Amino acid sequence: MKHIKIITYKLTSFWLVSLAAVAFIFLLCAVMSFVQLTSRFQQNKVAELESVIVTQYQYNGSQQLTTWLPIVLKAYNTESFILQSDKSIVFEYYAPTEHKQQSVNHYQFNLDTVDNLRAELTLPPPFKMYQFDWYELMILLIGLVAIVLFVRYGFKWLGKELEGVEQIAQRSKMVLQGDFESAKSFTRNGRPRLINRAITKLLVELDDARQERGRLDQFIRANTFLDPVTEIGNRLFFENRMDALCNDSKMVAHGVIFLVEFDDDALLHVQADSEADRDYLKQIVSTLGKLLADFNETIFARRSQLQLAIVVPQISLAEADSLADRLLNNCLLVQHQHINNHANYLHLGAAFYKAGDILQQALEEAELALRAAQLQRINTWFMYDKGAVDQEIAKGSVRWRSFLEHALVNKRFFVFTQVIKDSDDSLLHYEVFSRVKDNQGNEIRATLYIPMAIKCGLMPQVERQVLEHVLFKLMPQNQATYCVNLSLDTLVSRAFIRWVKSILLEHRPLANRLIFEVSEDIVIKNQQHPRMAQTLTMLSKMGAKLSVDHVGKQVVGTQYIQTHAFDFVKLDRSIIRQLHERPENQLYIRSLIGGLLRSKAQVIAEGVQTLEEWQTLKILGVSAAQGNYFTHSLTDTI
Missing domain, CATH: 3.20.20.450 (EAL domain)
Known part of the structure; x- marks a missing residue:
């Protein structure tokens, strides 16, 4: 942008200098023409005076010169005039001292008469004798003002036009830098306007294309990792996330695995995915999602058509027990019209794991806990191996705060x-x-x-x-x-x-x-x-x-x-x-x-x-x- 501004200033300066140079040349030519014309006019007047003196001298002699010649010389603004005949002065004239000019023009000429007359005439420069009238000064002033206004208007017009070009360049720079949002919102009066509108249209289409690409990207991932009915993770999503919790197939932190399964005999038509069953599963997922919102890094997926899997890392054993109870009770509150046996259609199995446990073993323990809950033939939940608790996990919040503050100080x-x-x-x-x-x-x-x-x-x-x-x-x-x-x-x-x-x-x-x-x-x-x-x-x-x-x-x-x-x-x-x-x-x-x-x-x-x-x-x-x-x-x- 600095380069464009420098070029703009140089172009504007060149335009002003060029205009001033043209005006100066015209003014110089006018002055030279004025001086030349006035000088030629004065020479013509001198020639006329010479002719008049010769004519009068031939007819009237030197006696009549003092009568009429001073009046003529004064009209010519003559500084001095000397008429000689063979080294004798026939007539001389000198203007008053206060009217004399510092610079004068001298003319010497011989009169074509029998007495060998020779005249010396001194006149002021003709252009100094010219006096401007008020209307001429007014015309000159109006011309100067018009020139100044025209130059100022031209400067503003040129600056405005070049400013539009600068805005186009600035907007193009934003596009090259990848700042598309700023370039899109930069909708000033860029010129040429056709180019400015073209850039705006391309940026809008680019934004639409990026959004469409984002929607396509999300669609691809959704169809790969999401269950189409419940819109939560599918089995592939669950396996990927569980692998991320492991290092060499061993859990890197403690947590709990919940398996929620509907009984196929008690809950009819679920596998058919009828509209009523779809709505029911969506309500179950929404209910469970609200309960899990308070926990970080939770994994929630539909592991099979009748089974939902929930993994909550970094949770204590007491919190896991409380959460299992709430999960089951909130699911039982959701009504479904095709349930045959309301006392035995929903079961929850839980397995608490700690760091170092084998992933496959933790999943198998959750499956065993689910089977144990189903064997009781009532809507209930069962926790597998409550004794597998790391001592550090059992620390209370107060003890943790005290321990962490002490670790920070030391x-x-x-x-x-x-x-x-x-x-x-x-x-x-x-x-x-x-x-x-x-x-x-x-x-x-x-x-x-x-x-x-x-x-x-x-x-x-x-x-x-x-x-x-x-x-x-x-x-x-x-x-x-x-x-x-x-x-x-x-x-x-x-x-x-x-x-x-x-x-x-x-x-x-x-x-x-x-x-x-x-x-x-x-x-x-x-x-x-x-x-x-x-x-x-x-x-x-x-x-x-x-x-x-x-x-x-x-x-x-x-x-x-x-x-x-x-x-x-x-x-x-x-x-x-x-x-x-x-x-x-x-x-x-x-x-x-x-x-x-x-x-x-x-x-x-x-x-x-x-x-x-x-x-x-x-x-x-x-x-x-x-x-x-x-x-x-x-x-x-x-």
């Missing part, structure tokens, strides 16, 4: 990093993870203490301590980039926002080596939260990059990725697990990458375990990955 949190490599197996950046040590020096996993820190409202303090370690201990050791996860409480915390803003302003070069990561679930559920969006925008403007992880865990549109201008999009491990054997997941990844083709977002896969998964990801176009396949890691203590 700085018992420590971090370790996991490498993220690009498709050329080169280091892209590190992702930072954290753990905490208890009083006995044992490590407590983040999956265990983070839910309790969120409940206690201590996540901003924990993540601040982690970020301090990254900024002042890890970054000085090398020039690598580090990715730090942020929770919703941290993103909306005024104290944390003020602190991170002051730190990044003080250490400006470090901001370019930071990536702040937020979960897709947080972004989707809090899109209308103004403070979260402001925090993300502030971090981006200060030079840090933004990343969103766990993408693909939910079936949602991807428009938010471009809305918040994320630099990295991290696929959830549930999509990556056994990817080379799952064409549905490959279809989803292709669709996602195609939808992000025109954005700056870089797609990264998390949880890569095998070479086959990594090769498949590179074929699909994923640019980077992390996981146990890349064995490099670094551990540090705060």
